[in-house]
Amino acid sequence: MRAADRTDLPRLLDLYDHLHPDDARCPPGDAVAVFDRLLRCEGSAVLVGAIGDALVTTCTLVVIPNLTRGAKAYALIENVVTHADHRGAGFGRAVLRAAVERAWDAGCYKVMLMTGSTKPSTLAFYEAAGFEQSKTGFQVRRAAIRPA
Template sequence: MSDLVVRPIDRADLSRLLALDVHLDPDDARCPPDVAVRMLDRLLRSEGSAVLVGAIGDALVTTCTLVVIPNLTRGGQPYALIEDVVTHADHRGARYGRAVLRAAVERAWEAGCYKVMLMTGSTKPSTLAFYAAAGFAQSKTGFQVRRTAVRRE
């Protein structure tokens, strides 16, 4: 894993990020490049938030999005949400996903967050074990409302 570099995304990485996202859900609708540019700019204007990528040379092999959310409880400490955790199928099991999650959690602590949350729709034991091995505890009950049907794994 010594050749993996975890860093914030650069706009020049965007097309490679969109290609990596296929490994999250091959059947999911793709984000058009012009929309991706607007969404990335919008996300990066949110203080503390980031799209982190794990790169080996020019190849993006893993990513996650960290969103820091202002908060009026907990003494005004923000909290963070991690979403869109993706590792290229050819690189799973190499601890690259764990490395990008560790970097996201470190950024959240630097932003003063009191907690970092993530949710998964997966019930696969391997996915749940991955998050547990990355230091996340399955300790809350999640609810959601969606405009579209929930995907099942």
């Protein structure tokens, strides 16, 4: 497991097709700008797991400064996905473990993630990775993004 760099972007965008196959794809030129902006958030990273040159798992870790909890930051994990051909082999748990360790190294007091899935296997995956279902999440969204 390692932090992604710009050279990973084409393969990372391919891997995201396994997360939301019907989503509009981020144009490559925009991906560079978004990736660079994300990396300007201290402690944040897109983490990847690879077999050879193939990216098989990823998640995004965002470290958020905080004015409560003694000014301890907190972290959010998003875009967790493992390539469909490599699921069930421990790659997803490994990338989450790497993200949590990175958050602890950044001084975070908690790490959060949300899933829209209600599948028992997905919920069991997150619990097996050390996360507990302990809060109620709320969100508001803009109109759904449709493929171009």
